[in-house]
Amino acid sequence: MTDAGRDYSARVPPRSSRADIAVAAVAAVSLVAGAAVIGHARASLGRYLYISELGALTMPTAAQFQVGFVLVVAGIMLVAVVVRDVRTRLPLLRRWSPAAMLLGAGTLFLVAAAVPCSVGCPSLLTAEAQWRDWVHIVAAVLAFAAGCVVMLQFATARDRWVARLSIAGGLAVAVIAATGGIISLARGNTDIGSTLEYVAAAIGVVWMLAIAAVHAIPARRVERSAPVIDALRSTAPQG
Template sequence: MARPLLAVAAVAVLVGLVLLWGARIAANRFVYVSELGADGEPTAWAFRWSLLLIAVAALIVAAEATPLRSRVRILALITPSVSLLIAGAAFALASQITCTSGCPLPVGASFTWQDFTHTVIAVLGFAAACVAMLQVATARDHPRLARLSMVSAVVVAVVAGTGGILSLARFMQHLGGLLEFAATTVALLWLAILAVALLAAVPTEASATAERASPVSGRVG
């Protein structure tokens, strides 16, 4: 069952990404990702389905990524599977608990518990995904996947960090929105590639039969 599930996960991530960008194009204005799902937005349905698909994909990959371990002590306190499990659960919740119209920052006069809850859950999910990326980037025995994950982690950290600062400063928000979408795109493509890499490492029925006769250790990446 692992192979078809991982294939489903890879497709689900890509469909979710297409939905997000389709909604972004349909919005026809500069927005942050969460604004697509805000109360009253015509793109809210696409946002919810996108996050649900991404959540399902993250949970599937989490279940199949148990062999991955970081060689860095602090990152090895939990496994990439746990980080992806947290991310998947957070995305699922964020798809249902969306922000209010305009997605204001939950501070000062604009504070609402709905916005606060969505913001906390969304940040937690994205942070958990970034931790998973770093964990895979420092994983043992998977050099190619580790290099790809390190590049993705650096790009996401720099791009998302810059977009977040612009959002908090309420400065050049059009650029901040584009940067957030770029970081999200890189992160989701990484998740899809991870699903494919794990799928490639799962032996087919024929190779599994051969391995039982002559065991050979498989590698991811």
């Protein structure tokens, strides 16, 4: 592994290629399409529901939810491919690469999609909760947590705007998703709780779109400009 791979850079090391750009493009399309499908499912019902409730058993939007979630998961996995060489310098978070964390988050979201909650998505604090509700909710919560960790891993980005976006996004998703989750467990105001969940999910999607673009497209320009910079330095007068 190169030094650039060990020491976090805001762009993929020189082995970025047209394939990376293509993967990033497919990831972006998949993420946007998945978010659009889920958003349409919610709008079609005309009332406030948590994302999980869209895929609950007997819900008319269950099939649409499955399609949208799988598209989002595919986008997450592809973003992991794009950032495969990225490492963080944060002591507590450098044990796992951002790519590995994204793959973990995608896998957990896939579990949540494959095991929808029961009718009405009962709170885990009630007697109506079934085993599938526990599997679905725990997988979704862990997936959101993994996503927050990935964002914070990018806090050491050399591009300041990437670092700031990642820190702000990671903290925002953690706070917003946690607040929405607490409201859900307490069976509080569904309008507020579900809206917060969608906001947290939207922030995550926008962040992944930005990261995929930064790590695929600009890398080509950096790679080509490096020899020119080295040549100018070699011909510059000394002293």
